[in-house]
Amino acid sequence: MxxxxxxxxxxxxxxxxxxxxxxxxxxxxxxxxxxxxxxxxxxxxxxxxxxxxxxxxxxxxxxxxxxxxxxxECPSSILLAARDPKKDIHAEGDRVYFGPGTLPVNVIDLETGKLRKGRLKDCEDFARLIDALEFIHFFKAMITPSDVNQKIVELYMA
Structure with missing residues (x-):
């Protein structure tokens, strides 16, 4: 496919x-x-x-x-270029791409099963998970880490 x-x-x-x-x-x-x-x-x-x-x-x-x-005046298509051109995203017409939802502040800890504030390590773990999933086209930060400077939190999630 x-x-x-x-x-x-x-x-x-x-x-x-x-x-x-x-x-x-x-x-x-x-x-x-x-x-x-x-x-x-x-x-x-x-x-x-x-x-x-x-x-x-x-x-x-x-x-x-x-x-x-x-x-x-809006363009009819937008190109999100990947490092590998075969994985470019051409947002246009009836094309469909899948990616994760984003930016909750809490996460369920896999070790304890308890809800806790997200951490930068969670962002890293989610990035590795999404990268390994064959049918996911793109990645966006999936958690807002609480353990970094909140004034520049977006830089950590980039």
């Missing part, structure tokens, strides 16, 4: 008009309520593209046309 060329199906639980209604209401929220962005460069970018930026509250109200333009 070629696990690098799996194709997926489509489960439709909403009608097209229901999908469109959700989309329109989301556009309403973005334009009327806005989103909080605690990042000066992001605020500058939104401001330069015509969004209403309140620098005091850091709330950005994004006009419908800006959202629609961003959607139109």
């Amino acid at each position: 070629d696990i690098w060329n799996l194709k997926g199906g489509l489960l439709k639980v909403l009608t097209q008009s229901e999908v469109e209604e959700i989309h329109q209401r989301a556009l309403d929220v973005l334009q009327q309520v806005g989103c909080f962005f605690d990042h000066e460069e992001a605020l500058d970018i939104f401001d330069s593209h015509g969004a209403a930026v309140d620098r005091g509250s850091k709330i950005v109200k994004i006009p419908r046309n800006l959202v629609e333009k961003a959607i139109r």
Whole structure:
């Protein structure tokens, strides 16, 4: 079985008009309520593209046309390049890839069976496990380690 060329199906639980209604209401929220962005460069970018930026509250109200333009300009595919090109992930169309869920703070200790805070060693152990599983395409850190500097925890999980 070629696990690098799996194709997926489509489960439709909403009608097209229901999908469109959700989309329109989301556009309403973005334009009327806005989103909080605690990042000066992001605020500058939104401001330069015509969004209403309140620098005091850091709330950005994004006009419908800006959202629609961003959607139109999204690429139809994304390449996640692997060290081995045969294992590249081409996120597009109906291709399907599998990977683990991520980032709980607790783990069940394999020795004691008790719930405990995750550790960096757990991240390492999960990475080795996932690497050995034939039908898993990618790995993301599976636990948030509590035994490292939390200000830079993402660097440890990279």
